[in-house]
Amino acid sequence: MGLGGTWDSAPYRPADIDAAEAAVQAALDSGITAFDHADIYRNGKAEAVFGEVLARTPGLRERITLQTKCGIRHGDGERPGMYDLRGDRVVRCVEESLTRLRTDHLDVLLLHRPDPLADPRDVAKALTSLQEQGLVRSFGVSNMSAHQIAHLQSHLDFPLVANQLEMSLKSRDWVEAGVLVNTSGAAANGFPAGTLEHCVDHGIRLQAWGPLAQGSFSGRAETEAERATSRLVAELAERKGTTPETVLLWWLQRHPAGIVPVIGTANPERIRACGDAVRRAPELGHEEWYELWVTARGAALP
Incomplete structure (x- = not known):
């Protein structure tokens, strides 16, 4: 774009x-x-x-x-x-x-x-x-x-063969929908239930547009939750020997649905910062993945 x-x-x-x-x-x-x-x-x-x-x-x-x-x-x-x-x-x-x-x-x-x-x-x-x-x-x-x-x-x-959806650590309706079932927050979630499962079951590749969240967790944080998440992303990147961009993409790639991020930046430096998401399998443990999610939500899971 x-x-x-x-x-x-x-x-x-x-x-x-x-x-x-x-x-x-x-x-x-x-x-x-x-x-x-x-x-x-x-x-x-x-x-x-x-x-x-x-x-x-x-x-x-x-x-x-x-x-x-x-x-x-x-x-x-x-x-x-x-x-x-x-x-x-x-x-x-x-x-x-x-x-x-x-x-x-x-x-x-x-x-x-x-x-x-x-x-x-x-x-x-x-x-x-x-x-x-x-x-x-x-x-x-x-x-x-x-x-x-x-x-x-x-x-x-x-x-x-593909369904391209907005999916990121900021645009989380796709993952929130799966845990808000039978809660009061379900009605406010606009993601259509069963879409991820349908795509996986029928071999339809899930592509994530906006996976870097327009920089909200890698330099453009505006809210307290975004600032806290940015700090956590930076800490994980340093610990794993990679970049914040890669950590954000790993968070999507770690999901078992096989999500493929479609990065939107035209900045060569930022593109190269995503390289480890191609070269290395996601190096986020179960607890680290959840820590990123809960921090970005700014509230505990139901």
């Missing part, structure tokens, strides 16, 4: 391509070979500068997994922002993303947000056509519940 310069309609600059190339190289140096996009990021410029990097680097496309998302439309003049998963629009968005990314296929396409008006038969027809044409190899969803996934899957002859 951070690639491509500004969010307005101004064109990207050569410096934006250089910045994208530096971010990609930092990722590769860290062992990261999967790249996640969306057609709306920087109004398409994030994909476009990434395409410029691919054009500059022969052979890179064959070394990476390329994923993008579609389905969100920003507001334009009097038209409000909306979600749009009409089949013909999905196909058009993919074609436009392929052009910007300068590639002939996507490894994965995610449907970015649920569209209440989407007809799953129409969506399935579009996805099937994209796969048959060789334009997209696999499909998944983002920000969807178990029931929404199952409903769409019932119209497809191939499996959905």
